[in-house]
Amino acid sequence: MELTEAGQMAVDYFRERERQAQRFRAQLDEYRGLQRGQVTIAAGEGMVTSLVNDVLKQFLERYPGIVVDLRTGSLPELISMIREDMVDICVSIGASSDPTLNARLFQSEPLCAIFSVEHRMSSLKSVKMEDLAGERLVFMPADFGLQTLVNAMLSDIGRTYVPAFRCDLFSTAVAIAAQNLAVAFMTRRAAQERIAAGQVKAVPIDHPFARTFDRYVITRAGRRLSPAANYFLREIIRLMSIV
The missing domain is CATH 3.40.190.290 (D-Maltodextrin-Binding Protein; domain 2)
Structure with missing residues (x-):
């Protein structure tokens, strides 16, 4: 039995679909295992040194395949970035009363x-x-x-x-x-x-x-964080909490 030209095209098509599915599953496993991915963070400039020393260094030593996009700005700019989904996580000194934002106190010092x-x-x-x-x-x-x-x-x-x-x-x-x-x-x-x-x-x-100069970690309510961003959020709270 010999395949027709149309039959061969169908076989090639399904084989390529299977190869793509295998690649997708492998990439998804890497993504879930934090072998790859991206985290975008907005932080006040005064917080950057602590964020790098206390959290980012340990995070990237453990998960070097994650790309971190770190942005700074004034308080209104930071809140705007998280509200407009420009970043995954915001670290700021003030908790917004905006009901579309989730703010958690993680640090307080004079x-x-x-x-x-x-x-x-x-x-x-x-x-x-x-x-x-x-x-x-x-x-x-x-x-x-x-x-x-x-x-x-x-x-x-x-x-x-x-x-x-x-x-x-x-x-x-x-x-x-x-x-x-x-x-x-x-x-x-x-x-x-x-x-x-x-x-x-x-x-x-x-x-x-x-x-009590309070600092908050903020996410947009309803936003589903990637595995990398969710882990980084937990690490900020765990490693930087002084309340």
């Missing part, structure tokens, strides 16, 4: 004034915002969550401070503080590399607003 080790206030246990009158200060853009908090504290004590510097990177702000050019504001974790290097000290701010 907001600090960052002093050069040479600064006269660097050895204090805490510092009041009133104590910083006359000091050269570093402010962030107004749409940064941290600057919103700093402004709220100044409003609460009835003060208006004019900064010596404005910048949109925490790394720049802490570099300025390290040179004793001004006092910056951020958490101890955000300044941890400069603290470890013995260049700056983080002194907690004595104000009710500054005692």
Whole structure:
């Protein structure tokens, strides 16, 4: 018996379908086993160092085939990215009241004034915002969550401070503080590399607003995360939780 030309075409077609199905099953197994895939994360710039050191390093050592897309921005930009499905996970300092978002508190620590080790206030246990009158200060853009908090504290004590510097990177702000050019504001974790290097000290701010600087991990409600993104989400909560 010999196949007709149409019959041979049918056999070739089904054989190719089977090969494609086998490739798909193999790729799916790799995907489920986190051998491949992609995770897209939005994080405030002040969180990036902690995210890389505490989570990303261990994650990629275990799953080197995963591609990680890490983006930063202001708080409104971060919330917009997660709301519009531009990223899988958002790590930010504020929980949105938007019912389309799921926010979970995973870290809370005091907001600090960052002093050069040479600064006269660097050895204090805490510092009041009133104590910083006359000091050269570093402010962030107004749409940064941290600057919103700093402004709220100044409003609460009835003060208006004019900064010596404005910048949109925490790394720049802490570099300025390290040179004793001004006092910056951020958490101890955000300044941890400069603290470890013995260049700056983080002194907690004595104000009710500054005692719990909360951070949240946020996903869009109803979004089905990939296995890699779901695992990374759990690792953020497990490795970075300080509540």
